[in-house]
Amino acid sequence: MPAISQTVTGLSVWDGDLDRGPASLEWSGDRITAVTPLAADAPPAEFSIIPGLIDTHVHMDASAVPTPVDWMTWPIVTPASERTLHVVAHARAAAAAGVTTLRELAGGEVQFSAARGLNAGLIPGPRLLVHGPVGMTAGHGDLFVPPHYPHRTPLADSPDECRKLVRQWARSGADGIKIFTSGGVLSVGDKVGWRNQTRAEIAATVDEAHALGMLVAAHTHTAEGVDIALEFEVDSLEHGTGILERHWETLLERNIPIAPTLLINDAIADRRIPVSDDAAEKARAVVAERDANFAGAAAAGIRFVLGTDANGVMVQFGDQLEELRLMKRAFGWSAERALRAGTSDAADAVRLTDTTGRLRPGLGADFVIVRGRPWEDIDVLTAENIVAVVARGQLVSGAIPA
Ligand SMILES: [Zn+2]
Structure with a gap:
């Protein structure tokens, strides 16, 4: 018909x-x-x-019901079949706020299942891209699981393991790869300043991902992490806290997008949501460094696109609208520039120019x-x-x- x-x-x-x-x-x-x-x-x-919004950085494996839960243990005590339903609920909450494309950056079985259901039109909802993470033992991605818990997300601790994990994600149907070149805020027990993986590991991951046609998104908060990400030619920076003037030329030349994730770091730093003392302290340092670096970067024309880190806990699916307002203010943009960062430019950033965003x-x-x-x-x-x-x-x- x-x-x-x-x-x-x-x-x-x-x-x-x-x-x-x-x-x-x-x-x-x-x-x-x-x-x-x-x-x-x-x-x-x-x-x-207007075109539907595109959030280039989300995490959907979290409870979507209003009852408060411990976000760290919920994914390990809830069966995958049930978590998939929560992923879909988050996707539909985002859609109600006008977000018609989401990119999950810490994907696994549940996000792949939800993406296949949504992308096949089985359930009306947004498009869902899924990146598989390739990170080290004790890295940012590893430390969302309590340290003594035996069942962990897959990790890679040598160049060969990195290549193998990229290939496994490709086999699972990943749209891209996520790497880490620094520690993080919500990961438990690390420091933001920790190096994550060696140059040889990052080089192997990016080489293999690009060989298999996948984009590489690099989580990074430190200047040294930005150096490594740019040296090995990643496709986007996530957070990008440590971007300094020495990075601008390369960022502009390659037109590399940065997802600034403003709201989540503000919310954790200001303790608008219950977080550990450690996370709040890390976030306060990140926000101070970010604010010192981003104003000049925005004035230099560095490319920021909508990427919230929405996880249904600290930042809700629907808070993308607030993030765009924050971006406009923080970067001194016109309303139209901000809206492009959440639509056409975000589509270009995640290689969906021929699919959506306009x-x-x-x-x-x-x-x-x-x-x-x-x-x-x-x-x-x-x-x-x-x-x-x-x-x-x-x-x-x-x-x-x-
Ligand atoms: Zn994230």
Whole structure:
């Protein structure tokens, strides 16, 4: 049966790059088929259409019910079959806030299962990309599991083990690889300043991932970690706290995206959510260093894209809207620049230019209908003003205005 063509008309269209004025948008199945401008004298619209948002850095293996749980033990005491349902619930909560693509950066069995279900259209919801982590024993990725617990996420402690783990992730269907070139904030028992893996290990991981067509995202908080990530030509920096002036030339030349994860580090540093003394102290140091480094980097034109580290605990699926507002303020951007960082530029950053991120014929029908014009005033982009979200051509939240 051929897909039925659907249309919304008379709304202002911001297509991911520019304001196209009042237009009609047509889609069939999961694809946009036409964006047609209306006559110049068309009445001003109350509602606008923008591309669905893309969060390039999330973690979905966490409880999605409001009952408080210990986030560290929940994934190890809850069966995988059940955790998959929570991943899908997080995905749908993000979609209700206009986020139609998510990139999970610490993927495993449950995220692969959820991604296959969502991406096959079994459940209406966002697109889900999944990266498999390749990290060392006692590295940032390892220390989300209590130290004496025997069942751990897979680890790699030599160049050969790194290559093998990349290949295993490729076999599982990973879209990319996540590496670590420093310690982290929420990992328990390490220091942010710890080196994670040797140059030889990082070199093997990146080489193998690129050979198998996968992007490499590098978690890093330190300047030395940024040095290593850039030396081995990763595709994105995650957090990027330690970027210094000496990194700008390479970052600009290669147009490397950075996911700044502002809200989560602020929330942990300010103890807006219950965290350990150790995590709060680490986050305060990260925030101070980040603030000292990011203002100059943004002024130099370094490329920041939406990446929240949303994990359903410290940052909720839906807080992406708040993160965009924080980015606009922190980087001195226009509303339109901030919106690009969450749509078209985020799509380009995760190699989805030909799939989503813009309202163009042939791309995915992933869009948000919102009251107001967020590319002129980002503050109108709130959950209350979002009236409908369409992901892959299917309504996932709200109702399309008549
Ligand atoms: Zn993360």
